[in-house]
């Protein structure tokens with residue numbers, strides 16, 4: 001990997017989940033998922049935050065039977081969480097640059113200015129679209145789900161009723177995310193929808209506020225993942241986790257850095273070089289690594305020079321619309 005192209009690039013080729021490699025190596029598969037969930041992983045932190053939000057910062061199902069100020073309460077809670085996570089990561093990585101350029105993927109400085117951005121400023125652009133559109137669509141869908149559950153329009157469950165399902169649902173949501181996001185993202189790269197997705201792609205290099213910086217139409221498609229709760233038995237905490245997982249995952253996978261370093265050790269792995277490549281080259285790496293849709297459909301760039309040559313070849317041969 002040439003130095004000029006990336007400031008930091010991981011060693012070797014990007015690996016996908018061993019669940020999809022043959023012959024199946026059960027220990028490796030278990031380790032992949034255990035690494036994703038335990039010990040202090042991002043998934044687990046979001047799960048804890050979802051439970052805290054459910055217990056302390058949510059309406060009751062009784063209140064949610066009619067619309068009222070609780071809807072604004074959900075927006076405020078989600079906005080505060082977004083500002084804390086995206087703002088905190090931005091201060092750490094970019095405003096104060098507490099770890100310098102260590103493990104930063106892109107060699108160019110961030111954020112940038114330019115006419116391509118709203119307010120001619122990448123940071124203001126990203127914050128505006130995240131808070132005004134992102135948090136609003138997220139919260140509106142969460143409020144609609146609360147209202148639907150409260151009024152018996154969606155199947156409801158509790159831990160006491162179905163303990164196994166109640167827990168399993170949390171683990172299935174990230175797997176579902178991998179399927180759903182790949183296909184929505186490919187749809188966004190079609191001629192009809194790219195006009196909306198282009199807003200996210202103003203960012204050829206990214207920071208935490210870029211993750212949820214999307215057009216309202218893209219936010220609707222992205223958070224539209226919650227439609228599965230119309231048919232699957234759900235507790236409000238499942239919906240809170242589902243939407244919060246999508247929102248916060250987008251933020252933490254767009255820091256522009258492979259990991260958070262503190263006192264000479266990598267404390268949190270944030271590496272999404274796979275998606276950073278998507279922001280640089282667009283027509284490659286639409287999904288994530290849990291389900292290798294990109295490998296299956298030939299849109300995979302594994303981060304090596306060979307991967308890049310393959311991508312060039314594929315784009316050259318692609319039929320022009």
Ligand SMILES: [Zn+2]
Nearest residue numbers: 200211275279
């Ligand atoms: Zn992105």
Ligand SMILES: [Zn+2]
Nearest residue numbers: 185189197278
């Ligand atoms: Zn894209």
